[in-house]
Structures are given as structure tokens and as C-alpha cells.
Amino acid sequence: MPFVRTLLGDIDPEEMGVTYSHEHIVCRPPYWQEKGEDDLLLDDPVKSLEDVKRFVQAGGKTIVDATCHDYGRDVPAVAEIARQAGIHVIGTAGLNKGFLWSARRPGSDETFAEWIERLTLEELTRFVADEVEVGMEGTPYRAGQVKFGTGYNSISPLEEKVLRAVARAHHETGAPVHSHTEAGTMALEQIELLKEEGVDLRHVSFGHMDRNPDTYYHLKIAETGAYLCFDGIGKVKYYPESVRIACILELVRHGHEQQILVSGDTARKSYYRSYGNGLGLGYILEKWVPRFIEEAEKAGFDGKRLVHLFLVENPRRCFTFKKGA
Known part of the structure; x- marks a missing residue:
């Protein structure tokens, strides 16, 4: 039977409902702690819960929490928020x-970089797979996707090692794969490495596509069958919503409407309503969706149908495991 793995157990994909595909709920990244960057520490579960409740009130049902090992997860706190808010949360394995890896791993004298370098590829693969099959960081809460990332216009040897470990953990567990692309770069290079590892790109989502609003680039990624995550909604400091919506509609025109995911990557206190009076987790459903529908319909599309695809049907397919695990 197909399933989606959430922190509180495996569910039928039909139970997901309206889904944000890339968020952060509670996190204390060691790198940003060492730098004293308080805005990047979502360190108050009570305040995070307040915003999650706004998401629920706006019609939301599932959040993909993309916080992985090097980004300071608090897995029990997020699981408790899921319980109290009555939502599904998909956790994230990997790195x-x-x-970020110059920081020290919590409870260790090693930096993340030293730890990654010390482990064999097989050991790193086992670490990621165990987060899916056993639990994250000593808890019983299992991850529902595996993640890797690369830098701005570059892929370091350690990043490639993590990518290959995540790809192999995907084969072992059947968990969907998520890619962090710094400022939307290097997805095509990542794809070549994933192909070397035999990964079916239809099981991969690429994050931060709206940070690089290049339609040619987006179409090349989409031609592989991968999902493209437009997860910077509300961040007009990068690009106005008109640019983001135009990129999405161009993919739709080329027949890729079933490969688009949307979210906010709300990873700062100043983005949250409850922490810093920001737009908050309700914004996409309350404000952006009506605007998108209006612009899509002006362009000749059925905006409501597209929103249902981006928030319900596409996540349902993207986050379903590809084999029993």
C-alpha cells in the first residue's frame, strides 16, 4: 500500500490535504547559534505552535519540515506541535x-565537516537510512524524506559525498528526495550526480527554484520529471510575486503543472507572525493563493485547479514512498 511517513506515523497519501512542501517549525542551527544570529533561531515551540494553528485555520493539513541534522532539529517539540495542532508533519533525514558544517555537532567535539569526512560513504548512508527507518536523533520519530544540499554555484567534495549517501538511502528506504539548491543554483549538476547513482528524478524535489527565476533552467529540470519547489513565497526581498507567478505559469504552459510545489521556507523569527509580526504561516493560503488564482485566470488558466494541484495533488505524489520500508 502507498504511504506517506509523518512524525506521528504512516498515513494514506489521501489524508495529506493542503500541504506546504518546505517549512521550518522549530530549529536552532548550530552554525547560526555560533554566529549569534538570533533571527535564524526558531527556538520557542509555543510561538511556533501559534503560527501552525494559523495555517490550520486557513485550511492547511500537512507541513513538510525540511529541518535536517545540521540545522538544529528539535524533533520531539515538532512532534508535539503536530499533536496539539492536529496536523501531519513530515520530517527530514540527511544534511x-x-x-553550515564548520559548526560543532551537538554533544560532540567534532565539526559536522570532520564527522562527514570521517564516516565512510556506507556509514553515512546508514545514518541517513536509519533516520527514516528507526528514528531521528535517538527518538522514535521517523523521517519522511531524505535531503542533501550544495553551495552557491559549487558542489564541494563533502557535499557530493552527502548527495551520494542520500541517493543510496533513498534506494534502500524508498523515501522521497529533497535537494537544497543555494540561491537556486546547481540543480542540473546535482541531477548528473543523481543519475550516476541511478535515482529516478521523478522521486526528487528541487528547492528554492524561485531564487533563480530562469525559465530555461526550470524547463531543463522539469524535463527530467522532477518536482520544482517554489518555496520563497512572500520573500519579495529576492523577487516580487509577479516574477515567481510568471515562472510558475510558464512551466504550466509547457505542460509541467503536475511537478510544481509551493511553500514559504519560513525559517526566521521575522517571517513568523508569532515571533516577529511577519507574514506568518497563514500568508500563502490567505493572501497568495487568491492573488495567484486571479493572475492565472487573467492568463487563461483555471487558477483554482492549479492551486489544488500545487497544494494537494502534487505533494501527495511527491511525498509518497516508492516501496515498502
Whole structure:
């Protein structure tokens, strides 16, 4: 039977409902702690719960929490938020990106980089697979996707090692794969490495596509069958919503409407309503969706149908495991 793995157990994909495909709920990234960057520490579960409740009130049902090992997860706190808010949360195994790895792993004298370098590829694969099959960081809460990431216009040797370990853990567990692309770069190079590992790109989602609003680039990624995650909604400091929506509609025009995911990557206090009076987790459903529908219909599309695809049907397919695990 097909299933989606959430922190509180495996569910039928039909139970997911409206889904944000890339968020952060509670996290204390060691790198940003060492730098004293308080805005990047979502360190109050009570405040995070307040925003999650706004998401629920707006019609949301599932959140993919993309916080992995090097980004300071608090798995029990997020699981409790899922219980209290009555939502599904999909957790994330693996590692994010190289520049975070100069920080020390919690409870260890090693940096993340030293730890990754010390482990064999087989040991690193086992670590990622165990997060899916056994539990994350000593808890019983299992991850529902595996993640790797690369830097801006570059892939370091350690990032490639993590990518290959994540690809192999995907084969072992059947978990869907998520890619962090720094500023939307290097997805095509990542794809070549994933192909070397025999990964079917239809099981992969590429994050931060709206950070690189290049339609040619987006179409090349989409031609592989992969999902493209437009997860910077509300962040007009990068690009206005008109640019983001135009990129999405161009993919739709080329027949890739079933490969688009949307979210906010709400990873700062200043983005949350409850922490810093930001737009908050309700924003996409309350404000962006009506605007998208209006612009899509002006362009000749059925906006409501597209929103249902991006928030319900596409995540349902993307986050379903590809074999029994």
C-alpha cells in the first residue's frame, strides 16, 4: 500500500490535504547559534505552535519540515506541535549544505565537516537510512524524506559525498528526495550526480527554484520529471510575486503543472507572525493563493485547479514512498 511517513506515523497519501512542501517549525542551527544570529533561531515551540494553528485555520493539513541534522532539529517539540495542532508533519533525514558544517555537532567535539569526512560513504548512508527507518536523533520519530544540499554555484567534495549517501538511502528506504539548491543554483549538476547513482528524478524535489527565476533552467529540470519547489513565497526581498507567478505559469504552459510545489521556507523569527509580526504561516493560503488564482485566470488558466494541484495533488505524489520500508 502507498504511504506517506509523518512524525506521528504512516498515513494514506489521501489524508495529506493542503500541504506546504518546505517549512521550518522549530530549529536552532548550530552554525547560526555560533554566529549569534538570533533571527535564524526558531527556538520557542509555543510561538511556533501559534503560527501552525494559523495555517490550520486557513485550511492547511500537512507541513513538510525540511529541518535536517545540521540545522538544529528539535524533533520531539515538532512532534508535539503536530499533536496539539492536529496536523501531519513530515520530517527530514540527511544534511543541508556545506557552509553550515564548520559548526560543532551537538554533544560532540567534532565539526559536522570532520564527522562527514570521517564516516565512510556506507556509514553515512546508514545514518541517513536509519533516520527514516528507526528514528531521528535517538527518538522514535521517523523521517519522511531524505535531503542533501550544495553551495552557491559549487558542489564541494563533502557535499557530493552527502548527495551520494542520500541517493543510496533513498534506494534502500524508498523515501522521497529533497535537494537544497543555494540561491537556486546547481540543480542540473546535482541531477548528473543523481543519475550516476541511478535515482529516478521523478522521486526528487528541487528547492528554492524561485531564487533563480530562469525559465530555461526550470524547463531543463522539469524535463527530467522532477518536482520544482517554489518555496520563497512572500520573500519579495529576492523577487516580487509577479516574477515567481510568471515562472510558475510558464512551466504550466509547457505542460509541467503536475511537478510544481509551493511553500514559504519560513525559517526566521521575522517571517513568523508569532515571533516577529511577519507574514506568518497563514500568508500563502490567505493572501497568495487568491492573488495567484486571479493572475492565472487573467492568463487563461483555471487558477483554482492549479492551486489544488500545487497544494494537494502534487505533494501527495511527491511525498509518497516508492516501496515498502
